[in-house]
Amino acid sequence: MGFCHSMVLCMSQNKEIFGSEKEIDELVSSVKTVLREGAKALPVEQARKMKGYGVFTEIIEGKLTFGARIRTVGGRVTPDQLREIGQLSRRYGRNYVDITNRQGFQIHFIGVDDLGEVLREILEIGLTTKGGCGDTPRAITTCPVSDVDKEQLFDVTPLVEKVNRHYYEKWDVFGPSAIPRKFKVSITACPYLCSYPQINCVGLIGVTNDGREGFTVTIGGGLSSAPHIGKHMPVFIEEEDVIPFLEAVVEIWKSNPKYRPRHRARIKFMVDDYGTEKLRRLIEARLERKLEDYQHFPESRGFNNHMGVHGQRNGDYYIGVPVAAGKATGEKLISLAELVEKYTDGGDVRVSPQQNLVITNVPGENLERMEKKLVETGFPYNSKWAGNIVSDIASPFCSSSRVKTKHLAEKIINYLDQVIRGNEINVRIHLTGCPRDCGQHWIADIGLQGKLSSGRELYEVTIGGGSSRIGRIIGKDVPAEKVQYYIGNILKAYLKLRSYPDETFLEFCDKYSINQLAEFMETGFRVV
Amino acid sequence: MEENKLIDLRKLVCPFSLIAARKEVNDLARGDVAEILVADSSTCESISTWAEDEGNKVIEVKKEGDYFRIILKKK
Numbered sequence: 392m393g394f395c396h397s398m399v400l401c402m403s404q405n406k407e408i409f410g411s412e413k414e415i416d417e418l419v420s421s422v423k424t425v426l427r428e429g430a431k432a433l434p435v436e437q438a439r440k441m442k443g444y445g446v447f448t449e450i451i452e453g454k455l456t457f458g459a460r461i462r463t464v465g466g467r468v469t470p471d472q473l474r475e476i477g478q479l480s481r482r483y484g485r486n487y488v489d490i491t492n493r494q495g496f497q498i499h500f501i502g503v504d505d506l507g508e509v510l511r512e513i514l515e516i517g518l519t520t521k522g523g524c525g526d527t528p529r530a531i532t533t534c535p536v537s538d539v540d541k542e543q544l545f546d547v548t549p550l551v552e553k554v555n556r557h558y559y560e561k562w563d564v565f566g567p568s569a570i571p572r573k574f575k576v577s578i579t580a581c582p583y584l585c586s587y588p589q590i591n592c593v594g595l596i597g598v599t600n601d602g603r604e605g606f607t608v609t610i611g612g613g614l615s616s617a618p619h620i621g622k623h624m625p626v627f628i629e630e631e632d633v634i635p636f637l638e639a640v641v642e643i644w645k646s647n648p649k650y651r652p653r654h655r656a657r658i659k660f661m662v663d664d665y666g667t668e669k670l671r672r673l674i675e676a677r678l679e680r681k682l683e684d685y686q687h688f689p690e691s692r693g694f695n696n697h698m699g700v701h702g703q704r705n706g707d708y709y710i711g712v713p714v715a716a717g718k719a720t721g722e723k724l725i726s727l728a729e730l731v732e733k734y735t736d737g738g739d740v741r742v743s744p745q746q747n748l749v750i751t752n753v754p755g756e757n758l759e760r761m762e763k764k765l766v767e768t769g770f771p772y773n774s775k776w777a778g779n780i781v782s783d784i785a786s787p788f789c790s791s792s793r794v795k796t797k798h799l800a801e802k803i804i805n806y807l808d809q810v811i812r813g814n815e816i817n818v819r820i821h822l823t824g825c826p827r828d829c830g831q832h833w834i835a836d837i838g839l840q841g842k843l844s845s846g847r848e849l850y851e852v853t854i855g856g857g858s859s860r861i862g863r864i865i866g867k868d869v870p871a872e873k874v875q876y877y878i879g880n881i882l883k884a885y886l887k888l889r890s891y892p893d894e895t896f897l898e899f900c901d902k903y904s905i906n907q908l909a910e911f912m913e914t915g916f917r918v919v
Numbered sequence: 920m921e922e923n924k925l926i927d928l929r930k931l932v933c934p935f936s937l938i939a940a941r942k943e944v945n946d947l948a949r950g951d952v953a954e955i956l957v958a959d960s961s962t963c964e965s966i967s968t969w970a971e972d973e974g975n976k977v978i979e980v981k982k983e984g985d986y987f988r989i990i991l992k993k994k
Contacts, residue, residue: 421935422934422935422938425935425938425939425942426938426942427942428942429939429942429943429946430926430927430928430931430935430939430940430942430943433931433935433939435930435931438930438931438932438935439932441932441935442932442933446934447933447934448933448934448937448938448965450937450941450969450972453973455938455941457934524933525932525933652985653958653959653960653985654960790937790964790965790968790969791961791964791965791968792968793968793972825964827961
């Protein structure tokens, strides 16, 4: 089967570095040993080797099953790969697939006896779960349309592929036994910073300097219960220096025992301690040369999730396809693969950091038909809100969360599609089911963090987050059943009270105190 | 009074820690008390959430230096 073609960053060459049958066999046999004989039966070294293989335990209705997180490179999959993911989910995962905000896929409900087969098939199609979780260098996030979109400063795709490959080639430096905790990088030259580089350990943002293409750096970002927006390290790095730069950061991080205890082990805490100036000097000392200055930080032009139809550089079009809260079915993915094969000119599919999909290389004459087919296939193509809402996986799949954020996200989408119509609002809503914040609620225009209290789902509401700012908490313990109305209220207040038509939701929020915003949320704009 | 059963999972990582905790706790008799030691907060959270969902009583969750101790009573 042709899983690779020129548009896709396929991992078929030297593919054993991305995972092997031997590793999968060891993982599955270790799982079975622990299931049968308990913790003591598994040698510590064996367990360590299996770290970060993208496999999760999921106890659903008392039954132990597994989730598999599939990494992509830059969010890209060929139609063949997408079809296979869909088929795997139909065969082993109750036809359900999550689209993740690190631009991958997650299949659930996998029985222990099927786990090896699923992981082997993922490898077979040129993808992997290795490095999907745990203390690994996670998938590099990037703009899904870096190579085709007209507004990109330049295409970062080759660099994303190169850094990703380098991680695996040097698993002894970047792998789970080598680094203190997870390491997250985003590389982008998207003027909208749609992959949120500032919430990554290291964000490389494309700029030009005297006509040369390169990157400036944001460092020390990360969310969870101690949210940090990355700080600008005012340097200019050319493409060939990116890997040495990342290696220097990792070596400094690893060399200080202060960052070995897990709760202090993230890069963001190191940046807190050192500051960017001292860290820059340490990096320069490792590199044995000075880094070039670059003072200007390229702020995001605003929010753009690349949904809808856009012209490509080559005259074709790409189409952003919303996936409500990242919930897809195997059947829909299979249908999408067929549409891409039928109506594009060698196009592919990309996962966006907002848990949506993008189809590339649609010729102008096929646009109308493609859009019609997308609706027929069941994607919420005409929804204004589906593409703007991100949700973590949460209950029942995540063992840390007890709330059903995806379910609530769907309710919010349905409600807002009824009461807040039109395209005039560009507001992002993110939901997360526990303080780890996989749903990135701190940087959403409206963020929701859930908990279960005495059997009730309650949400903390934040407002006014952005790609470079953390939201403010305006509500605590809001019952799940009220959340959609509260969001509707504040959006109505925004529509009514914005000072001018182009005033963004963030600008609107900045005009008011937390108490005023909380009143809007509870009562709409009637208080004014 | 019988001693609590000690289940030391500090050397285990995901996905093994929850599988092991489940196996060891399921093997306890009703009313037995176990102390589970884990290395990090997320494993601690996963195991205590699972244990409660199964109807066990989580008596205490405590940070002890660089690890966590979960004390639970089997349902």
